[in-house]
Amino acid sequence: MNKFLKSIGVFLVIIFSISSVSAATLTERLKDGHKLRLGFGTAVPWAYAGDNGEALGFVNMIALTVLEEMGITEHETKVFEWSGLIPGINANRSDMVTGGMYILKSRCENMNFSDPIGVFGDAMLVPKGNPKGINNYADVIRTGAKLVTGAGFNTVEAAKKYGVPDSQMMLVEGEVGILAAMKAGRADVAVQTFFGAKEHEAKTGGKFEVTDPKLMPKETLNVVGIGFRKTDVEFRDNFNKALAKVMANPATMLKRAGEYGYDKAQLPPPSMSTEWACSTK
Template structure:
């Protein structure tokens, strides 16, 4: 009996220790000297890692500018690169502390992590073979032509394509931006759908093979806002981030200079009407 009670005591001690560690907030970890881990996939020009692992891309530049406003310097951060579909699971498994990959704020994502206030407003576009021989500019055209549509697993475009009636038999899901371009180059897909920025990056890399359609020909509802993601337990840090973000957005010159190197400009500044609460309830 004594041995049994001792075993129970050891088990409860371990359980208490695990619970205490998991309950530790991001704010307290940083105060203890831990580095802030930025989680993102490889999605040029949104977010990607440099040769030395440094955070590059306009979403990372915006995040780093806001963190500096909070008193957190770049050398107090480190990067964690994931496949796109692993960003939210990685955050919730404590393998990163912030998702800076450039995620659209969607109801399904809001259920699994908290978003900052929007950092920008963006649209999607189709990438097609040069000359657009099938005349594909939107989801209705994909259905009409029977074309094979490729997009990234976990991308907002998966939900959007299904919403606008694209059958699963016409859809191909791959891992991230790299997989999209590979599928198009190999001829396994007829058309790709992704963010306008991502499509333009692929167009530039295709040596004239592909072109990007006019995003205004996509459904108006595909316009989305992007936020930085945080664990549900890190409300205090998210709120402090939002306070710093408001200061940066009120005087965005420094942020626009840094993010502008990657194509972000004042046209992407989010309007007040497109809030995180609005996106979480309607998107």
């Protein structure tokens, strides 16, 4: 009987310890010596892993610059499918989402965002010469074209908002899936971020081209933030304080992020705040 009670006691201690670790905030975990885990998908040039698993892409460069301002110089990388980024951070498999997520009302319900790190637009990727004349969602509907985009991308909501029927939409896993669908001829047009589309244009040697983002609906302009768990408010607030310092003197950040195409044109205006995006996007 005593052995049984002892076993139960040990079991409860283990369960309590696991629960305590999972319940700890990011600030507490870092104080205990844990490395911060950056979570992102493969979305060139936004965020992706190098040959040795290192964090690359302009969103990661901005995040790392801010973390260094906070005195945090060590981290680990965790690569997810795009649709797994928010579930991953909420399951405690990462600590920050640096994948380049637009701040949207639906995402704000499941994750906290930092202040914006940039403002961006979407574009269409079409075959060279744009034979169907597709520049926006209205053109997709008009031509009956098959539109491909990434599962979990903001473009899924946008396409539906502007009337693209499910029968004309194809959802795939991330940027890799988008390019594969276009190259195989399973889709006539892709919609993604302007940077993502430009990367695919470059990769295919001119087989595809990118449409002018200004021909897309103006409402598709979005701001990007770094994602945090709802329980990590203290860390998010401290991150925002450091981010404000970096944005006030962005030379170092622009140099690092500029290697991936980010420049001062992407710096977010004060009017496009996280609160604004969470309530209107």
